[in-house]
Amino acid sequence: MTEQDQKQLGTTLWGIADQLRGAMNADDFRDYMLSFLFLRYLSDNYETAAQKELGPDYPQLEAGDRRAPLAVWYAQNPGDTDEFEKQMRRKTHYVIQPDYLWGSIAELARTQNGELLHTLQKGFDYIENESFASTFGGLFSEINLNSEKLGKGYPAQNAKLCTVIKAIADGLEKFSTDKDTLGDAYEYLIGQFAAGSGKKAGEFYTPQQISSILSGIVTLDSQEPATGTRKQLESVFDFACGSGSLLLNVRHRLGPHGIGKIVGQEKNITTYNLARMNMLLHGVKDLEFEIVHGDTLTNDWDWLREMNPAKSPKFDAVVANPPFSYRWEPTESLSEDMRFKNYGLAPKSAADFAFLLHGFHYLKPEGVMAIILPHGVLFRGGVEERIRTKLLKDGHIDTVIGLPANLFFSTGIPVCILVLKKCKKPDDVLFINASEHFEKGKRQNHLLPEHIEKIVSTYQYRSEEDRYSHRVTMDEIAGNDYNLNISRYISTAKQEEIIDxxxxxxxxxxxxxxxxxxxxxxxxxxxxxxxxxxx
Structure with a gap:
């Protein structure tokens, strides 16, 4: 499928969502839309594998027969289904019974069958609890199939779901929907819903262009970036993973077998479910990732609180786009928390450094971390100055990258990327001022591929360029009281034109x-x- 077709598929699906959501707000309808797209992906992937497994025994239906071929095979071979499902679990890692496949659900919708809603609910329960080796409890918990927003009473709700699912099925039929295409469509819809959600979008979506910068940085060799991209990362961690797009971008850089384990944490229950669906929909097997629902700042995850250093998890790469200047309530006990006790607690008014120190604590000695933060972390005083100063004196801040304003759905402020390492070789800090390199848009500014490549390449080769990048010695930074404001080290003033x-x-x-x-x-x-x- 061409890029134009992919965009057209995304536009078609967005048009369906915009037309059919009615009185429902965009965030609620997003969950229905994306769940149905997810079911379509799981079904397509499963049926393709089943056809390969059954070979000539896979039923070939006549034109116009809309039954799921697998449903026909199950009916014809009732004694063989258990063994077949065991084989599918070994090869595909999950099972979907024929009644719950997208084709069966879509046929109920086309015929306005009164059992659609009940069947769909049973199908969702089956996928959560029985399809996979690891259970995905609550995966569809945010989708209320009995919501009055769908209609008052079962018949109205069932009819509405029939209309929505039929429209999606008809829209998808016009396109070749391989797994990569559906994954792209899912990401496109997340982006479109994020654009419509304004400030709330910051909770779940990092624009792909910014994800590409972070993934480009952390997939390079951490100690010698100039030697190129690493062949494999044992693990990558995003402690505020939203819908998982940043983690998937890292995986995309290294290929499907380039990461041993993908690990994420997300506080918002709806977004947490989006992330789990997003992983599966992009072909990440259930045993290859772990996304956990919990509060990062209070370290609401037993695995991460392991006190034995030999057992405490550490990651090759840490990436994150946490909420900017998030208000939090640090308790007295947190001052002795292993993540913060050597640095201090971030102020109540801005948890930026709390997020940074959390991720940095779980970084391997030879790992690399890239985190998106507001510019305030570069120069604010008080406890933030003390944390920043210690990180600099200990040689942990490697690169500071200033990005253009208005790149995010959630805020128009310019942000920066901090690159941190526990063991870095250069005894200086690289500053990159990319704030003037972008394409202006009506509602948002955009980074083009050449802008992204320039940032990553400058980091990789630690190159210097007038008014763009500069390597600054620790002595000069100390002379500036450990203030990292980019304009102190790279002149942003435009040179006056010499008049002849x-x-x-x-x-x-x-x-x-x-x-x-x-x-x-x-x-x-x-x-x-x-x-x-x-x-």
Whole structure:
């Protein structure tokens, strides 16, 4: 499928969502829309594998027969289904019974079958609890199939679902929907819903262009970036993972077998479910990732609170786009927390450094971390200054990247990327001022591929360029009281144009001569007409 077709598929699905959501707000309808797209992906992937497994025994239905071929095979071979499902669990890692496949659900919708809602609910329960080796409890918990927003009473709700699912099925039929295409469509819809959600979008979506910068950085060799991309990362961690797009971007850089384990945490229950669906929908097997629902700042995850250093998890790469300047309530006990006790607690008014220290604590000694933060972390005083100073003195801040304003759905402020390492070789800090390199948009600014490549390449080769990048010694940073404001180290003032006075004088003389000649001709015309000349 071409890029144009992918965009057209996304636009088609967005049009369906916009047309059919009715009185339902965009965030609620998003969950229905994305869940149905997820079911379609799981079904397609499963049926393709089943066809390969059954070979010539896979039923070939006549044109116009809309039954799921697997449903026909189950009916014809009742004694063989258990063994078949065991094989599918080994090879595909999950099972979906025929009644719950997208084709079966879509056929109920086309025929306005009154059992659609009940069947769909049973199907969701089955996928959560029985399909996979690891259970995905609550995966569809935010989708209320009995919501009055769908209609009052079962018949109205069932009819509405029939209409929505039929529209999605018809829309998808026009396109070749392989797994990569559906994954792209899912990401496109998340982006579209994020755009419509305004500030709330910051809770679940990092624009792909910014994800590409972070993934480009953390997939390079951490100690010698100039040697190129690593072949494999054992693990990558995003402690505020939203819908998982940032983690998937890292995986995309390294290929489907480039990461041993993908780990994420998300506080918002709806977004947590989106992330789990997003992983599966992009072909990440259930045993290859772990997304946990919980509060990062209170370290609401037993695995991460392991006190034995030998057992405490550590990651090759940490990426994050946490909520900017998030208000939190640090307790007295947190001051002794292993994540913060050597640095101090971030202020109540802004948890930015609390998020940073959380991720940094779980970074391997040879790992690399890239985190998106507001510019305030570079220069604010008080406890933030003390945390920043210690990180710098300990040699942990590797690179500071300033990005253009208005790149996010959630805020128009410019943000920065901090790159941190526990063991970094250069005894300086690289500053990159990318704030003026973007394409202006109506509602948002955009980074083009060349802008992204320039940032990643500058980091990779630690190169310097006038008004763009500069390597600053620790002595100079200390002389600035450990203030990392980018404008202190890279001049952002535009150089005044040098004026050649002789050239300007020559041009004025020529212009004056041309004016006099034109005035003379004009006066001759006036004389012929019997009119007085111009002064």
């Amino acid at each position: 006075l002789q050239a300007v004088h020559t041009e004025l003389v020529v212009l004056e001569k041309q004016i006099n000649e034109a005035a003379g001709k004009h006066n001759e015309f006036l004389k012929e007409l019997g009119l007085p000349p111009l002064p």
